[in-house]
Amino acid sequence: MTRKGDQSMTSRKSTRAGEVGRRIGIRDVAQATGLSITTVSHALHGKGQIAPATRERVRRAAEELGYRPDPVARGLVSGRTGILGLAVGHMSDRPWAGTYRPYYAAFSAGATMTAVERDYALVVVPSDPASGLWARVPMDGLIIVDPVREDPLLADCARRRMPVVTDGRPIDPGYEDVPTVESDLEHGMAEVLDHLRDSGARRVGLLSGPEPDAYTQDSERLYREWCAAASRPALVETPAASEDPVEAALRLLSGPDRPDAVHGLNETYGQALVIAARRLNLRIPDDLMVSVMRESDQSCGTEDWDVPLTALSLDARRLGAESVTMLIDVLDGKAPRNVMVPCTVVVRRSTLRTSTSRP
Amino acid sequence: MTRKGDQSMTSRKSTRAGEVGRRIGIRDVAQATGLSITTVSHALHGKGQIAPATRERVRRAAEELGYRPDPVARGLVSGRTGILGLAVGHMSDRPWAGTYRPYYAAFSAGATMTAVERDYALVVVPSDPASGLWARVPMDGLIIVDPVREDPLLADCARRRMPVVTDGRPIDPGYEDVPTVESDLEHGMAEVLDHLRDSGARRVGLLSGPEPDAYTQDSERLYREWCAAASRPALVETPAASEDPVEAALRLLSGPDRPDAVHGLNETYGQALVIAARRLNLRIPDDLMVSVMRESDQSCGTEDWDVPLTALSLDARRLGAESVTMLIDVLDGKAPRNVMVPCTVVVRRSTLRTSTSRP
DNA sequence: CACATTGCCCAAAACGTTTTTGTACGTCAA
DNA sequence: TTGACGTACAAAAACGTTTTGGGCAATGTG
Structure with missing residues (x-):
């Protein structure tokens, strides 16, 4: 009774030791070595004062039995799971178009790599609040990609004091303290607009988007500021939420003072501009220069178009990596500063006029 | 003492209720409603017999306090975490080339989508056993992509009775019972080889790979069987592990009885074949037809080559989806049958001779 | 010999739930 | 009046760890 490892739990459990298929736990190691589970735990993790011989004996027994501490139980006591969440939108669309958006693919790839390097695991959950998945999966913190207006996840995280960082600035007030990773649109927009101007564009337009996210807002604001600084008119057109963007492109290009260069806020809009230009018999780039925002340098299919677009x-890869780094910093108690990730202009044929021809 | 909710834990904890920043738990809801945690749990989950009024009172209090049951604690008692693991290789390579392999990207995208639809979360971990990450993150089951010879993960999963499915057949004996998702190479190889033959190829070669995985083994075996059935010679060349595949391609194409069509087991080998052909002044497809295995229909960059390759x-997307479905079936106690996912032949210019010219 | 120190180990608490097993009370039938 | 039964809740066990607070010898110290 006093000698062998008869900790209460151990002896109590021994009655059901005969069960088959049970996962082997720390109790089994304790029983095998005749020690207490306390000693086993300490021996395996290098804590406490354990005789070296005992430590080795425990090690061997654990190895032989194939023991691994249950991550769930360990997580319960430590309060840490080692899991980072990544909430992305557009996952409930059945055609799956969203998932394969190159932006998400590249972002999550970069995030996963960085998480693994820092010994965290990354789990992707839909930001759709209807799927309560994000609340059901244990995680230490959450990365929210492109928070929307009155984002339910953001609000929920704040309530539960779940550490959170966002990719793209939250647009609602009250979240100014949420650490954020952003693309450096300020320099990027200036660079691409300057490029259009330097390539000979007189009137630069913008095909904006209906989404109320920070990216759209910032892009449009920076465009208007650039126009104002250059004393040029701001020519902005925005497709309605469900409208074919080609219609908006046609509106933008049909006026008497039509732009001779347009920047589209995403690749779809770029395609819409190309289609609209063809319908209006505008040659690219001679009559109309087109540039677009591209979600990732890994974008597929772009080369298939008739005109390679600047x-x-x-x-996105680096944005994902920086988000993870930032979230881990938050978990480690550091209060990180926001991070700007540069975006680069890749010049292609759609803005390279063969001669300095003018329409 | 008898009336209000003075369950032992509740009263014991009340001393530390003053702490700030604590996550609110079921105890707080119990305290707020004056009920026991048992009743709260039952009320929130629709179990037991609770008066409708009480149930509603609990619901309201929980909502007001923003209570969500801790997934970790819940997982400890239920034994389920709702997390599926996906082990992929090549994640420790610092240049990250592996991660961006289109195969993994497409596979994990498909797997994530299906997991989410089935209310599971999916976490990607490196199959590198040095990173013990896969053992530290709680999961109900694991998908192993392309198990290698004497795969440590596979062995570990078997020891710990962790439910596991593989993408690609395990090549070691003893794992015949592991459920597996595979590409239907049997039909696919036949289709592509038949296509080469029907396009006029007399001598079809194979640029194989040094990897000892099931895909390479099966492809080569099927190729040899096809050759045997067609009474043609088998022309196989394999680059050494660290060799430039162009060298192997040159060997294959330099002999006196060189093949006039070659199938490469991955896109890199296809590129090597194109380079080798150019060096040897062989025109594609007139002097040499080239076909390749492509990891995913989402492959990037292929169009950039000078010759679009059949x-x-x-x-990969569907392979990922089927793997998840299969793993969930295992978790649900079903013993699923292995699944074959068809692969399709996409004919491009590299096997379309302009005329029926012969070298 | 009395007392502190050290080395080695163990029992029990704690983590936050769910599940099992009670218990008090009221109602109804015999 | 009594036993059976139903209702509405509570106590405690259980999940598998880690952490806390010792306990018990053996050894050293005065």
């Missing part, structure tokens, strides 16, 4: 290319 | 295209 692009302001976001570094 | 491809045997794997449906």
Whole structure:
């Protein structure tokens, strides 16, 4: 009774030791070595004062039995799971178009790599609040990609004091303290607009988007500021939420003072501009220069178009990596500063006029 | 003492209720409603017999306090975490080339989508056993992509009775019972080889790979069987592990009885074949037809080559989806049958001779 | 010999739930 | 009046760890 490892739990459990298929736990190691589970735990993790011989004996027994501490139980006591969440939108669309958006693919790839390097695991959950998945999966913190207006996840995280960082600035007030990773649109937009101007564009337009996210807001604001600084008119057109963007492109290009260069806020809009230009018999780039924002340098299919488009290319991979680094910093108690990730302009044929021809 | 909710834990804890920043738990809801945690749990989950009024009172209090049951604690008692693991290789390579392999990207995208639809979360971990990450993150089951010879993960999973499915057949004996998702190479290889023959190829060669995985083994075996059935010679060349595949391609194409069509087991080998052909002044497709296995229909960059290559295209997205479905079936106690996912031949210029010219 | 120190180990608490097993009370039938 | 039964809740066990606070010898110290 006093000698062998008869900790209460151990002896109590021994009655059901005969069960088959049970996962082997720390109790089994304790029982095998005749020690207490306390000693086993300490021996395996290098804590406490354990005789070296005992430590080795425990090690061997654990190895032989194939024991691994249950991450769930360990997580319960430590309060840490080692899991980072990544909430992305557009995952409930059945055609899956969203998932394969190159931006998400590249972002999550970069995030996963960085998480693994820092010994965290990354789990992707839909930001759709209807799927309560994000609340059901244990995680230490959450990365929210492109928070929307009155984002339910953001609000929920704040309530539960769940550490959170966002990719793209939250647009609602009250979240100014949420650490954020952003693309450096300020320089990127200036660079691409300057490029259009330097390539000979007189009237630069913008095909904006209906989404109320920070990216759209900032892009449009920076465009208007650039126009104002250059004393040029701001020519902005925005497709309605469900409208074919080609219609908006046609509106933009049909006026008497039509732009001779347009920047589209995403690749779809770029395609819409190309289609609209063809319908209006505008040659690219001679009659109309087109540039687009590209979600990732990994974008597929772009080369398939008839005209390779000059692009302001976001570094989604690095944005993902920086988000993870930032979230881990938050978990470690550091209060990180916001991070700007540069985006680069890749010049292609759609803004390279063969001669300095003018329409 | 008898009336209000003075369950032992509740009263014991009340001393530390003053702490700030604590996550609010079921105890707080119990305290707020004056009920026991048992009743709260039952009320929130629709179990037991609770008066409708009480149930509603609990619901309201929980909502007001923003209570969500801790997934970790819940997982400890239920034994389920709702997390599926996906082990992929090549994640420790610092240049990250592996991660961006289209196969993994498409596979994990498909797997994530299906997991989410089935209310599971999916976490990607490196299959590198040095990183013990996969053992530290709680998961209900694991998908192992392309198990290698004497795969440590596979062995570990078997020891710990962790439910596991593989993408690609395990090559070691003893794992015949592991449920597996595979590409239907049997039909795919036949289709692409038949296509080469029907396009006029007399001598079809194979640029194989040094990897000892099931895909390479099966492809080579099927190729040899096809050759035998067609009474043609088998022309196989394999680059050494660290050799430039162009060298192997040159060997294959330099002999006196060189093949006039070659199938490469991955896109890199296809590129090597194109380079080798150019060096040897062989025109594609007139002097040499080239086809390749493509990891995914989402492959980037292929269009950039000078010659669009005919491809045997794997449906990585669907492979990922089927793997998840299969793993969930295992978790639900079903013993699923192995699944074959068809792969499709996409004919491009590299096997389309302009005329029926012969070298 | 009395007392502190050290080395080695163990029992129990704690983590936050769910599940099992009670218990008090009221109602109804015999 | 009594036993059976139903209702509405509570106590405690259980999940598998880690952490806390010792306990018990053996050894050293005065």
